Amino acid sequence: xxxxxxxxxxxxxxxxxxxxxxxxxxxxxxxxxxxxxxxxxxxxxxxxxxxxxxxxxxxxxxxxxxxxxxxxxxxxxxxxxxxxxxxxxxxxxxxxxxxxxxxxxxxxxxxxxxxxxxxxxxx
Numbered sequence: 001x002x003x004x005x006x007x008x009x010x011x012x013x014x015x016x017x018x019x020x021x022x023x024x025x026x027x028x029x030x031x032x033x034x035x036x037x038x039x040x041x042x043x044x045x046x047x048x049x050x051x052x053x054x055x056x057x058x059x060x061x062x063x064x065x066x067x068x069x070x071x072x073x074x075x076x077x078x079x080x081x082x083x084x085x086x087x088x089x090x091x092x093x094x095x096x097x098x099x100x101x102x103x104x105x106x107x108x109x110x111x112x113x114x115x116x117x118x119x120x121x122x123x
Contacts, residue, residue, distance in 0.1 A: 002026045002112040004095045009117030012085055016121070020080040022095030022114060029053070029073040032098050035080045036107060037091035038116075044094065048080060049104035058104045062088075085121045092116040 008020040020035070034049035048069035049058040057069055068081045078095060096110040103109050 002028070002031065002097050004097060004112060004114035006093065006095050006114045006117040009093060009119045011120045011122065014085060014087055014121055014123050016085050017081070017083045018085065018119060020082065020093055020095075020117060020119075022078040022080075024076045024097075026076065027073070028071070028076045028078065028097065030099050031112075032102050032104065033069075033071055033078045034058075034096040034098070034104060034110060035069060035078075036094045036096055036110075037089075037119075038094070039088070039091040044107050046105045046107065047093070050078065060105075082119075085119075087121045087123045089119060089121050091119060093119050 006022050035047040036044050037047050038044045046060050047063050050069045054071050066084045071078045094116045095114040097112040098110045
């Protein structure tokens with residue numbers, strides 16, 4: 001069982017930046033990792049994903065050119081650098097892990113989830 005803990009959320013003005021972190025006491029090098037978010041009143045949606053060794057990255061259209069996912073397997077941590085934030089980025093952000101075959105974009109493919117961290121972008 002992989003335990004994931006997100007941090008780094010908060011309140012930021014539009015145009016600002018935040019860097020989310022996801023940490024685990026387990027080694028993460030055997031897991032694909034992803035970030036998802038649940039905006040108020042909406043379903044959870046894919047934001048970004050990264051392969052086990054970090055050689056491939058995947059982004060939702062809403063995240064391309066503004067967000068960057070990265071990982072440090074030695075530290076068992078995954079990051080989401082978010083720049084040029086918009087009010088519509090307001091959501092609870094979740095870290096996810098999966099050790100099996102995966103469609104990164106499909107929320108139902110991911111087995112392990114953190115508790116989430118709130119990101120609020122004010123206009």
